[in-house]
Amino acid sequence: MTKKKVTSTDVAKLAGVSQSTVSRVYGSGTNVSEKKRKQILEAAEMLGYQPNALARGLITNKTRMIGIVMRNIQNPFYPEVLEKFHKCLSKHGYHILFINSEHNLVGEDEINHLIEYHVEGVIITDALLTSSAVQRLIKNEIAVVLFNRYIENPDCSAVFCDNYFAGQEIGRYLIASGHKHFAFISGPLNTSTSIDRKKGFEEAVHKGGISDIHIEIGNYSYESGFEAAKKILNSGNLVDCIFCGNDITALGAIDAAKQLGFQVPNDLSIVGFDDITMARWPSYSLTTWKQPIDDMVNAAVQLLLDEISEKENKVITKSFPGELVIRGSVKEK
Amino acid sequence: MTKKKVTSTDVAKLAGVSQSTVSRVYGSGTNVSEKKRKQILEAAEMLGYQPNALARGLITNKTRMIGIVMRNIQNPFYPEVLEKFHKCLSKHGYHILFINSEHNLVGEDEINHLIEYHVEGVIITDALLTSSAVQRLIKNEIAVVLFNRYIENPDCSAVFCDNYFAGQEIGRYLIASGHKHFAFISGPLNTSTSIDRKKGFEEAVHKGGISDIHIEIGNYSYESGFEAAKKILNSGNLVDCIFCGNDITALGAIDAAKQLGFQVPNDLSIVGFDDITMARWPSYSLTTWKQPIDDMVNAAVQLLLDEISEKENKVITKSFPGELVIRGSVKEK
DNA sequence: TTGAAAGCGTTACCAC
């Protein structure tokens, strides 16, 4: 077993045909007789031939690679999202160049890598691009879709949950179930996601006749939920419910409440956001807002593929409502 | 702002030099005068030039891509691993082609993709390769390292935690802390990982004078831990401790125990494996075995890079002991 | 230090 890489020319020689014909078998598939096709496939099998995707990409300008830039992968919501993107993209014959970004704003060098590798499109989850970065991608004919974020003055497509609506619904639900003293643990307020959830929630609560909401700003982590809840419960303010910006924060809040001797939901109601698998665990049984991940992922991929094939840049934003999932962390009084 | 992709030839023209010289600036960096380098970088900046990694890879046979095949990404252990791999690999200038495998055995088509894209190396986490798959990768000069698994008759390198030792230590610890009635919730017994943990644990427990261990086989998920624990606790067998094959299983077991009215650790001790972040959460406060992820990831990357640069295939396996992390889920009687 | 030219493994466009 030698170690030389085998090319279409090797296959052609062994099969006694031209290299072009081999290429046709693996490419268009047309214009090749049944007999030669057979010979070629046999020869390829013998040699262990695999077409070189790089060479192909060089000439076709189609690498069949999609860059996924993901932040916050420690939040269980995102592995689930990644898994679904992988499934959906590979169904369409695409591969994933994975980039784990650490910042809210995707860095220049990360953009550079995506351009260098000539990915056909990029999905950005839970992060943003400067508009100059968007321009660079577009200039390099790379389609872009934001996932779970959008930009006010949109220069690229986006798929997200209607956070404003969701925030409202959660506010209404807590009002309707008889709560009087509200707190909200938000994520950092530099993201559309956080801002909209907050705005919707506040509006609904105010409309329900409650003027004061105790607000803490966290960073969507368990620890920040834990700390924020402690602060709220130790503040002396009366509080009978907390809306948490995401599930993992809510789990932290529940643990903090328990530690301080509060019973959830009897003394304190807690609502999360995302509906991660853990929300369902009996220790928490978290009432939360379900983001329709499947639909969102499918939509994002569809948008991306459309952009890739159509070449013109329509900017489309798609929002999904999602739905309240009632479990056991809210007391309906 | 036009949309034509800019190449080194474009840069050369604008800078008034030859394409070769542009290439030298971005490649070796040698043999180019300070003056021309400056002109070139300026021109490149103006045009927004990025070298084409595919074309480069085609000629150099170095794509600077590493394939990561990951299974079970819903288990929080693996996102953490992925994040660290990303960090370590990008520090070395490598990029990740991400593949989410659904099976214990990596499929032929997944191998094909890795070969097609000419990744320089592959890291397989929590899955195995048939030896014919290994041979195909090697024939295509792709280095392979298994992470968290090894093969009995090794044809590729591997990095893992010494599961046999860890199992023993956990057994000894539970014996030493006065437990008498043992149960074990294993992962599927077709993996080295599971087999070794089980073997070590059983040996230590037997050596401690206990002959019976109630064994259940799960699949390393929360749900399977939950169900298995219920089965154990409802079996009528007396049980005062359960060792769970991984943390997520242990969390399920804890929740099941609580639901059945058992107090952890007073009525029942529980030990996990991995030390995922959630093990630290107050609701669980799980005593567990810490896999030294950082060291393991660094070792895996180092092994891979060595294999890539040395071209000869030494098969090296590296095991790490890890350590017991004592929290609150075990009663020391 | 520089540039011309060959070649990496494909696809695409020709003639035949």
Place this chain on the structure above:
DNA sequence: GTGGTAACGCTTTCAA
């Protein structure tokens, strides 16, 4: 149907 040949964008000789 088929094979020859020119790209694709780069690195790497080799002469100058």
